[in-house]
Amino acid sequence: MIIESLIQEYLGIPNKFFDKSSQFDLSKNNRPAAEAKYWYLQNLYSYILDLIKEENNSTTLEYLIKKYEKSLYKEPDLIVHLYKKYLAFEQTNELYYKKFAELIIVYKGTSAGTKAHELYKFVQEHNWKAAADTLKLID
Amino acid sequence: MNLYELINEIAAISSNDLQLSDNRYKKILEYREAYYKSLFNTINKLIEGSFDKRELKKIIYLFSERLERALIVSLYRRYLWLDPTDTITYHNFIALLDRNDQKILLDYVNKNNFDSALMVVEEIFNKIFLSSPALIPPIKMRSLADIAWELCQLDMGTIADIATMRKTSAYNMRYDYLSEQIKLRIADPNISMLELREFFTSNTSLGIVLDCGIGLTIAKRYFNASPTDHEMYGYFFTFLHFWHLTEEEQTLLQYVAVNDFDNALKFINALKI
Numbered sequence: 001m002i003i004e005s006l007i008q009e010y011l012g013i014p015n016k017f018f019d020k021s022s023q024f025d026l027s028k029n030n031r032p033a034a035e036a037k038y039w040y041l042q043n044l045y046s047y048i049l050d051l052i053k054e055e056n057n058s059t060t061l062e063y064l065i066k067k068y069e070k071s072l073y074k075e076p077d078l079i080v081h082l083y084k085k086y087l088a089f090e091q092t093n094e095l096y097y098k099k100f101a102e103l104i105i106v107y108k109g110t111s112a113g114t115k116a117h118e119l120y121k122f123v124q125e126h127n128w129k130a131a132a133d134t135l136k137l138i139d
Numbered sequence: 140m141n142l143y144e145l146i147n148e149i150a151a152i153s154s155n156d157l158q159l160s161d162n163r164y165k166k167i168l169e170y171r172e173a174y175y176k177s178l179f180n181t182i183n184k185l186i187e188g189s190f191d192k193r194e195l196k197k198i199i200y201l202f203s204e205r206l207e208r209a210l211i212v213s214l215y216r217r218y219l220w221l222d223p224t225d226t227i228t229y230h231n232f233i234a235l236l237d238r239n240d241q242k243i244l245l246d247y248v249n250k251n252n253f254d255s256a257l258m259v260v261e262e263i264f265n266k267i268f269l270s271s272p273a274l275i276p277p278i279k280m281r282s283l284a285d286i287a288w289e290l291c292q293l294d295m296g297t298i299a300d301i302a303t304m305r306k307t308s309a310y311n312m313r314y315d316y317l318s319e320q321i322k323l324r325i326a327d328p329n330i331s332m333l334e335l336r337e338f339f340t341s342n343t344s345l346g347i348v349l350d351c352g353i354g355l356t357i358a359k360r361y362f363n364a365s366p367t368d369h370e371m372y373g374y375f376f377t378f379l380h381f382w383h384l385t386e387e388e389q390t391l392l393q394y395v396a397v398n399d400f401d402n403a404l405k406f407i408n409a410l411k412i
């Protein structure tokens with residue numbers, strides 16, 4: 001599976017920084033390597049995000065969430081996209097909704113956290129329409 | 140980042156190729172390759188400048204399964220220069236080689252002929268690096284400044300290192316070998332003036348002592364090609380000063396100050412050690 005191979009590749013990269021100037025340690029020894037690493041990371045990351053957006057098989061998405069959930073906690077943006085895409089297909093999956101809301105509350109800022117609390121409430125109430133709408137608002 | 144951390148970084152770079160025709164994926168592979176090659180060359184340079192044989196041995200032990208062969212050979216080579224009688228490491232290294240190289244090297248090691256063994260290691264290293272032209276080239280293909288850099292590493296090691304190293308034949312052999320390479324390169328009629336300049340200026344600005352004869356030879360060749368290079372004159376004055384050629388320095392300074400480059404050149408050509 002292409003997306004899985006790319007996620008594995010991404011997870012294997014040590015010392016990931018998305019700010020070019022933050023590749024300090026590598027820059028000290030080798031500026032071209034730090035630059036190339038930065039662009040490699042950026043391109044790989046956005047490629048994975050786009051593949052997630054294009055993925056239309058919820059089984060694949062669920063498999064990726066289950067398999068990489070823990071390792072992807074270090075990369076919350078990727079796991080958030082996986083959940084969002086998966087929940088767009090499985091709009092009444094209470095367990096995944098709740099896991100997603102908890103993830104947002106733990107890793108994201110106050111604004112997203114507040115929405116995640118709302119989402120959690122809607123899911124408790126099985127108000128799937130409101131849950132789906134709130135999900136779209138969480139970035 | 141130190142050598143160990145950089146090795147750890149390069150060992151983690153994936154070598155997967157999903158064979159996708161997608162241009163975005165191809166771009167990712169290009170960046171990954173640039174990142175890898177650049178890191179590789181830095182690491183190789185650090186290996187060549189390393190005096191820490193314990194660290195080298197540790198890296199060999201921990202990463203030998205995960206690194207490209209060329210880097211492994213480079214690690215062994217440097218280690219063996221630092222500890223040229225370590226037969227156990229020789230045997231580990233020999234196990235990696237093809238049958239022909241194995242036989243030759245084993246023969247020397249078994250006879251405790253470590254000088255010849257080191258030369259075989261050097262040949263193996265050159266062979267591997269010649270077959271990977273994108274990587275940092277072996278010493279004969281390197282710029283003068285790069286060779287001088289390694290020589291400088293030998294000179295600038297800690298006093299304790301040097302005190303120990305000077306006693307080893309490996310140190311002396313390496314030092315002589317590098318000095319010889321520098322002399323040969325300077326004598327090469329095809330060498331570019333840019334390379335000569337880079338060598339002269341980087342050495343002088345680093346405070347490395349150029350052999351007086353070598354320095355004069357370079358200066359004569361360079362100034363005959365570029366007699367109006369003010370910046371290079373600056374470096375040359377530093378050089379003359381270092382060698383206590385203060386009278387010569389003052390005379391030349393007078394010519395250069397008034398842009399009298401004809402006489403400056405005549406004066407330089409007449410300089411003798």
